[in-house]
Amino acid sequence: MAKMLERPVPEGSRSVSWPWYHHVLTDELTSEARSVLVKYSQIPPRNVESHIYSIVSLPSLSLSLKADGIPPRQRDKAWGIFPWPCVGEFWFLAFGLSLHPLYQPLVLPRLHAGATLLDLGSCLGQDVRKCIYDGAPPTNLYASDLFSEYEELSYELWRDKATFPQGHFMADDILAPNEAFTRGTLMTQLGPGQCDIISITMFLHLFNYANQLKAATRILRLLAHKPGSLVLGSQAGSTTPGEVPLKPPFAELHEEGKRRTVYRHNPESFEGLWKEAGRAAGVPLKVSAVFHAPDDFGKVKAADEGFDVAAKERKYFTGAETRRLYFSVMRS
Numbered sequence: 162m163a164k165m166l167e168r169p170v171p172e173g174s175r176s177v178s179w180p181w182y183h184h185v186l187t188d189e190l191t192s193e194a195r196s197v198l199v200k201y202s203q204i205p206p207r208n209v210e211s212h213i214y215s216i217v218s219l220p221s222l223s224l225s226l227k228a229d230g231i232p233p234r235q236r237d238k239a240w241g242i243f244p245w246p247c248v249g250e251f252w253f254l255a256f257g258l259s260l261h262p263l264y265q266p267l268v269l270p271r272l273h274a275g276a277t278l279l280d281l282g283s284c285l286g287q288d289v290r291k292c293i294y295d296g297a298p299p300t301n302l303y304a305s306d307l308f309s310e311y312e313e314l315s316y317e318l319w320r321d322k323a324t325f326p327q328g329h330f331m332a333d334d335i336l337a338p339n340e341a342f343t344r345g346t347l348m349t350q351l352g353p354g355q356c357d358i359i360s361i362t363m364f365l366h367l368f369n370y371a372n373q374l375k376a377a378t379r380i381l382r383l384l385a386h387k388p389g390s391l392v393l394g395s396q397a398g399s400t401t402p403g404e405v406p407l408k409p410p411f412a413e414l415h416e417e418g419k420r421r422t423v424y425r426h427n428p429e430s431f432e433g434l435w436k437e438a439g440r441a442a443g444v445p446l447k448v449s450a451v452f453h454a455p456d457d458f459g460k461v462k463a464a465d466e467g468f469d470v471a472a473k474e475r476k477y478f479t480g481a482e483t484r485r486l487y488f489s490v491m492r493s
């Protein structure tokens with residue numbers, strides 16, 4: 162199975178009892194996120210929170226939630242597509258690309274000068290919207306995700322169906338079998354060698370090493386064939402690199418009969434991955450990867466009252482080895 166996921170999603174994973182489902186917005190709604198929703202999406206200030214909560218449920222979602230024994234709730238259309246922690250934790254309001262150290266000094270100036278950017282694993286399309294909010298021309302921005310449903314949902318969230326360029330969201334599977342990938346939207350609608358910048362924020366860490374290598378090699382095929390072309394992002398890392406078994410409920414996903422793992426990198430192993438991908442694709446690369454100091458990444462917010470926070474932290478979150486890895490991979 163090449164895909165990251167096969168639907169239906171693992172039983173019980175849409176439960177709103179998982180610690181990465183935050184029931185209420187707290188500090189995730191930063192003044193920046195509020196400003197994007199008010200100024201870009203034209204949401205009246207008093208309605209911002211309710212707008213985020215009430216991304217209206219589709220009938221199909223209501224049915225799937227009911228099947229999981231959960232009454233349809235507000236905000237849960239995105240949770241129903243797939244219960245990603247980035248949805249449950251409102252991480253999409255953090256605009257992860259904009260937190261990258263190269264966003265202000267390199268990415269934005271290049272976009273203003275006409276560079277093209279692809280956000281791969283775009284989820285709700287928040288990072289390309291932030292680029293537009295920061296003055297980038299929309300015509301040079303593309304978003305792609307495994308789940309086609311995110312296209313409509315992102316229009317609904319950002320209220321820009323009339324202005325976001327048509328055809329700039331492409332549903333595709335970066336791990337599709339070769340023939341399907343060659344015929345897919347990324348290779349046919351966008352095309353090989355067309356992107357000056359590819360953002361892969363919180364993306365590669367979803368996969369085991371073999372699939373990370375496959376994805377990285379394909380990302381290099383999409384990248385513009387000129388020095389300075391850039392892949393950048395951030396992801397969960399570990400001071401001890403290696404394959405880590407997925408935890409419940411995602412542990413129940415199997416790949417070719419084997420227990421699923423994801424690979425966690427330190428800066429050295431991450432550089433090794435991209436050097437290997439560069440050799441496979443025939444692309445010379447300069448890789449930079451750094452750990453940022455431990456933060457509250459993955460911690461349960463105290464505002465989620467009603468949860469046994471301490472027990473959940475013990476059970477679900479990795480400990481002292483977890484870091485966030487920021488990286489750039491530049492074609493030399």
Ligand SMILES: C[S@@+](CC[C@H](N)C(=O)[O-])C[C@H]1O[C@@H](n2cnc3c(N)ncnc32)[C@H](O)[C@@H]1O
Pocket residue numbers: 164165166243245247252253257258281282283284285305306307308333334335336361362363364367
């Ligand atoms: C953890 S989320 C990160 C979303 C966003 N980049 C962010 O920083 O909030 C990972 C995204 O990758 C997408 N994804 C997972 N497997 C994929 C695949 N094989 N091909 C393309 N996208 C995939 C998921 O649907 C999800 O939206």
